[in-house]
Amino acid sequence: MDRGAGIRASGVEQGAGTSAAGSDAVFHSICEAVPDIVFRSAGDGKWEHVNGRFYDVTGAAPGSALGDGWARALHPEDEVAARQRWLRAAATGGDLQIECRLRTPAGSYRWHMLRSRAVRGADGSITHRVGAMTDIHDLRTTIAELEAFGHAVSHDLREPLRSIKLITQFLMEDSPGMDETAAGRLVRLGDLAMRADRMVSALREHARLGGSEVRRTSNDLAEIVAQTVETLRAGLADSGGAVEVVTPLPVVSCDRALMQRVLGTLIENGLKFNRSERKRIQIGAEEPESPTPTIFVRDNGIGIDPGKSDAIFGMFTRLHAAGEFGGGIGAGLAIARRILERHGGRIWVEPEPGGGSTFRFTVPR
Ligand code: ADP
Numbered sequence: 001m002d003r004g005a006g007i008r009a010s011g012v013e014q015g016a017g018t019s020a021a022g023s024d025a026v027f028h029s030i031c032e033a034v035p036d037i038v039f040r041s042a043g044d045g046k047w048e049h050v051n052g053r054f055y056d057v058t059g060a061a062p063g064s065a066l067g068d069g070w071a072r073a074l075h076p077e078d079e080v081a082a083r084q085r086w087l088r089a090a091a092t093g094g095d096l097q098i099e100c101r102l103r104t105p106a107g108s109y110r111w112h113m114l115r116s117r118a119v120r121g122a123d124g125s126i127t128h129r130v131g132a133m134t135d136i137h138d139l140r141t142t143i144a145e146l147e148a149f150g151h152a153v154s155h156d157l158r159e160p161l162r163s164i165k166l167i168t169q170f171l172m173e174d175s176p177g178m179d180e181t182a183a184g185r186l187v188r189l190g191d192l193a194m195r196a197d198r199m200v201s202a203l204r205e206h207a208r209l210g211g212s213e214v215r216r217t218s219n220d221l222a223e224i225v226a227q228t229v230e231t232l233r234a235g236l237a238d239s240g241g242a243v244e245v246v247t248p249l250p251v252v253s254c255d256r257a258l259m260q261r262v263l264g265t266l267i268e269n270g271l272k273f274n275r276s277e278r279k280r281i282q283i284g285a286e287e288p289e290s291p292t293p294t295i296f297v298r299d300n301g302i303g304i305d306p307g308k309s310d311a312i313f314g315m316f317t318r319l320h321a322a323g324e325f326g327g328g329i330g331a332g333l334a335i336a337r338r339i340l341e342r343h344g345g346r347i348w349v350e351p352e353p354g355g356g357s358t359f360r361f362t363v364p365r
Pocket of ligand 1: 265271301317319320328330
């Protein structure tokens with residue numbers, strides 16, 4: 001069924017011997033075959049073409065999506081904002097990404113992700129917009145269910161764990177004559193409960209980072225480093241450690257609090273897994289002008305076996321016994337990795353030739 005033509009082949013490369021009409025027909029078939037709604041608008045934002053998927057999904061009358069009719073198939077709560085954002089993008093030529101609900105023939109709604117970008121002519125002027133709407137309903141529902149589950153688990157698990165800790169304290173206070181072995185076991189029980197509590201809380205943080213959108217703003221990394229060092233001042237004084245910024249740091253596009261979390265983990269680890277008399281952390285940037293600069297955090301600590309350099313980014317992975325090097329649950333690097341991935345960056349570690357480790361991560365400017 002042809003309910004409004006698919007996106008035309010203008011601008012699509014033609015192989016030798018392929019006629020423009022043939023290429024158009026192939027392109028039209030591709031548009032009809034994909035599972036997404038795909039559309040093309042004129043430069044002013046009025047839809048000119050949409051594939052049949054739009055009408056299959058919404059049950060709307062053929063041709064009704066053209067012009068600005070598509071927005072009438074949206075949930076009333078999404079329609080006004082979606083129209084406004086669409087028109088703004090059409091006017092400015094910016095990329096657009098909107099989550100909105102489309103009405104189904106049965107009258108229910110399904111969440112879709114609308115993505116669109118401008119197409120420009122040789123002179124740079126906007127000739128069209130093209131885009132797609134992807135059904136993300138099941139994904140959103142699953143994420144919401146997982147979040148609810150995670151919240152329930154963390155809330156319901158943490159309460160008894162904290163109670164165990166409290167009860168061990170009461171038991172010790174109520175039994176002043178308790179022998180040393182029993183007292184030691186109670187202390188251990190309380191510590192284990194607190195460790196489990198921290199693990200549950202880390203799992204929750206890790207899961208939350210997977211679902212929520214990262215709010216990125218332009219931030220001077222030098223300021224974030226200074227702020228992070230300030231919050232670690234007491235720890236730095238205790239360990240006799242020093243943090244030094246060895247190259248100019250770039251301005252990057254990031255969530256400030258999350259970036260502080262990453263840097264805090266790397267600095268703390270560099271001091272923690274360190275037996276040097278003068279513990280030193282050096283922070284700098286490689287290719288600070290590139291679109292995704294690389295930031296390094298170098299320490300003069302115990303170093304990391306290159307065979308384990310991937311494993312340490314796994315959740316609850318530690319290379320040492322629970323009590324060694326000041327404890328820890330092995331979640332810091334897993335959380336740091338997830339934060340950076342959510343920013344479109346990555347993190348890895350390499351041994352330093354003279355001992356110690358260098359963690360590197362990329363983050364877009
Ligand atoms: P935690 O610090 O709680 O153990 P992390 O996820 O931050 O958890 O680190 C995981 C493991 O990676 C650590 O237990 C340690 O074995 C190793 N590690 C991390 N940072 C360093 C470092 N700078 N030098 C040596 N080993 C490190």
